[in-house]
Amino acid sequence: MTPQDRxxxxxxxxxxxxxxDPHAALRAHLPxxxxxxxxxxxxxxxxAQLAAAFEDLWDGPLTGVVVTRYGYGCPxxxxxxxxxxxxxxxQAGLAASEALFAALAGLTADDLVVxxxxxxxxxxxxxxxxxxxxxxxxxxxRALLASGAPISVMNAIRKQVSGIKGxxxxxxxxxxxxxxxxxxDVPGDDPAQVASGPTVPDLVSREEARAMVAAWRxxxxxxxxxWLAGEAGQAPDPADPVFARHEVRVIASARLSxxxxxxxxxxxxxxxxxxxEGEARDVGRVHAAIAREVAARNRPFAxxxxxxxxxxxxxxxxGKGRGGRNSEFLLALALAAEGVPFAALAxxxxxxxxxxxxxxxxxxxxxxxxxxxxxxxxxxxxxGNDAYSAFAALGDLFEPGPxxxxxxxxxxxxxx
Numbered sequence: 553m554t555p556q557d558r559x560x561x562x563x564x565x566x567x568x569x570x571x572x573d574p575h576a577a578l579r580a581h582l583p584x585x586x587x588x589x590x591x592x593x594x595x596x597x598x599x600a601q602l603a604a605a606f607e608d609l610w611d612g613p614l615t616g617v618v619v620t621r622y623g624y625g626c627p628x629x630x631x632x633x634x635x636x637x638x639x640x641x642x643q644a645g646l647a648a649s650e651a652l653f654a655a656l657a658g659l660t661a662d663d664l665v666v667x668x669x670x671x672x673x674x675x676x677x678x679x680x681x682x683x684x685x686x687x688x689x690x691x692x693x694r695a696l697l698a699s700g701a702p703i704s705v706m707n708a709i710r711k712q713v714s715g716i717k718g719x720x721x722x723x724x725x726x727x728x729x730x731x732x733x734x735x736x737d738v739p740g741d742d743p744a745q746v747a748s749g750p751t752v753p754d755l756v757s758r759e760e761a762r763a764m765v766a767a768w769r770x771x772x773x774x775x776x777x778x779w780l781a782g783e784a785g786q787a788p789d790p791a792d793p794v795f796a797r798h799e800v801r802v803i804a805s806a807r808l809s810x811x812x813x814x815x816x817x818x819x820x821x822x823x824x825x826x827x828x829e830g831e832a833r834d835v836g837r838v839h840a841a842i843a844r845e846v847a848a849r850n851r852p853f854a855x856x857x858x859x860x861x862x863x864x865x866x867x868x869x870x871g872k873g874r875g876g877r878n879s880e881f882l883l884a885l886a887l888a889a890e891g892v893p894f895a896a897l898a899x900x901x902x903x904x905x906x907x908x909x910x911x912x913x914x915x916x917x918x919x920x921x922x923x924x925x926x927x928x929x930x931x932x933x934x935x936g937n938d939a940y941s942a943f944a945a946l947g948d949l950f951e952p953g954p955x956x957x958x959x960x961x962x963x964x965x966x967x968x
Contacts, residue, residue, distance in 0.1 A: 553895045553916040553948075557966055561897035561914065564813040564858070564964050565952070569901055571812035572735060572804040572957040574598065574605035581803045583731040585612055586664035591728075592616030592631050593652050593721070594668030595676050596747055597624055597638065597902045598735060601956035602668040603631040617655045618668060619648035619676045621904075624954045639697060639907065640690050641678035649679040649716050656721075659728040667722070667730060671737030671902065671958035673747025674707060679716035681785040684775060689713065691773040700868030701768040702829045703738055707748040708756045708764055711787045713776055718787030719744075719753025719795065726794040736805040737902075737960040739827035739863045743800045752800055753790040758783060806862035806960045809901065813860055819966065821858045828863030828961075832877040833934060835865050836884030839965060840892075843885075846967050847892045859965040867906075873938020876906025878961055879913050883939040885965075886915040887930050893917050896965040899950050902958035906940075910951045912962075913943035922946055 570576075592614055594603060599618040604626050607614070616631040621638040636645035656665065680689045692713055696706040711718030722730050732752055738745040744754035762780055765772060772780065779785075788794075806826040814821035824842075828835055839861070846853050853859065865877045875883075878898040885896060899905065899912030920930045926945050933942045943949050 553914055557895040558914055560818065561895065561964050561966060564817060565897060565899055565962055567816040568809035568813045568962050569955045569957060571809040572901065572959045574601045574956060575608065577735065577804040578602065578605050578609055578733065581733055581801050582609060583664060583666065586662055586729065588660055588662030588664070590614040590664050590666065591655055591659070592618070592666045592668065593655055594618035595673035595750060596670030596735070596958060597621050597672035598670045598957040599668055600625045600628065600633045602670065602735070603633060604628050606666065606668060607631060615655070617651050619645065619652070621672055621676065626956070636676050638672050638675045640693050641675050641686065643686060645676050645678045646686050649677050652721060653724055656724050659725055661727040663728040665725045665728050665730045667732040667751040669732055669747050669751060670735035671746060671960065673750060674710055674717065677716050677747070677750055679714050681713065681715045682779060684713065684779055688773060688775050692776045695771055695773060698869040699768055699770045700831060700866050701770060702866060703864050704745055705764045705768055707745050709761050710748045711756065712758050712761045712780055714748070717748035717750050719749055719751065719790070720788060722751035722753070722798055723788055723792070723794045730798040732798070732800045734800065734802050735957060735959060736802050737864065737958045739829050741802050741805045741807065743802055753788050753795060755790060758786045804957065804959055809959045809962070810860050810862050813964070817858055819856045819858045821860055822853050824859060824861040826862040828861050828865065830865055832865035832867050832880040833884035836881040837888045839963070840885045840888030843889045843892050843894045843965055843967060847894065856968045861963045862960055864960050867937060869937055871936030871938060873933065873936040874908055874941055875937055875939035876900065876908060878905045879910070879939035879943060880934070880937065881963065882913050882915045883930065883934050883942050886919045887934060889917060890920045891917050894965055894967050897950060898961065898963045901955060901960060901962050903952050903955040908940050910940065910949040912950045914948045914950060919946060919948065
């Protein structure tokens with residue numbers, strides 16, 4: 553890949569991230585000041601940056617607490633920032649959930665709760681119900697992450713095995729007014745799906761969650777399966793009167809970020825979709841087929857073109873390699889489009905792809921030949937879910953660091 557193409561793709565990613573900048577996203581959505589006090593709560597990989605921006609923009613007194621992933625915090629003046637583990641919850645996350653509930657004590661109808669919610673909050677807010685433990689919730693998360701199920705399915709199940717998700721945190725705010733300001737990282741931008749909706753209830757029932765487990769053949773831990781088989785602790789109904797004074801606003805999303813990238817592109821840009829789901833390697837092969845068609849026949853898009861897409865793919869674990877969904881997407885793309893004159897970047901807009909320190913990677917039509925020349929077998933690496941090692945061997949990992957926001961996957965394929 554030429555330095556120019558790498559710089560161009562990086563510029564598009566940066567434009568997408570800027571479109572989800574916390575200050576810009578919040579400025580147009582500040583709620584009216586209440587008679588009483590203002591309490592800010594929040595969770596997600598960009599929660600600390602949202603909290604800092606809200607402090608800067610809010611002209612009155614406030615208190616609050618938010619939780620983010622380890623290493624994702626930033627300085628704040630009045631809102632306490634806690635850090636916990638992601639993607640598998642830990643004891644610090646359990647303490648953070650307790651701190652959020654404690655911050656809501658003693659609210660009145662004159663008070664306002666502002667919930668700053670973004671992707672990653674599901675793992676950051678463990679709150680096992682009944683006789684379940686943190687270890688049970690961590691085991692559930694591992695089972696869901698290994699299942700290959702879409703994020704909507706994972707979140708529907710999480711909501712039925714929690715004391716905080718599925719609107720339960722918002723219910724604890726009653727009788728105060730609640731305004732949830734949501735940065736969407738889910739296909740379709742349903743705010744009830746972001747971070748498993750701690751302040752946004754939805755209509756998915758316990759019975760439907762059980763059907764999802766069966767349909768996706770998810771191997772639940774026995775204690776979790778027993779809990780889900782019962783009827784205790786079901787997620788609250790959105791029609792419950794405790795939610796009557798709640799307002800929800802999606803303030804940033806993959807759609808807006810992809811559109812921003814298209815605007816700054818020096819090459820004609822097309823957006824396939826901001827809501828692509830499915831197995832990462834399969835989505836990679838479909839994108840490769842489109843790139844081949846463009847390169848060979850100038851259709852369905854005329855060259856030059858940069859093809860943009862977003863959403864959230866999944867990875868079914870088959871091996872014990874290192875990598876995340878964006879890196880796996882790109883390895884499958886590069887294998888299927890080998891020899892095609894393309895240059896591509898796939899990255900998570902939060903700056904971290906999976907559990908490694910890269911957001912994603914770069915690839916082009918010669919990447920797989922270079923990988924073989926380095927003594928590595930691309931097909932074997934893909935089969936073992938080891939995309940990180942593939943791109944590390946090539947020196948093509950993309951490592952921008954934490955971005956302070958999270959609007960899901962960003963993919964750009966350039967065909968000159």
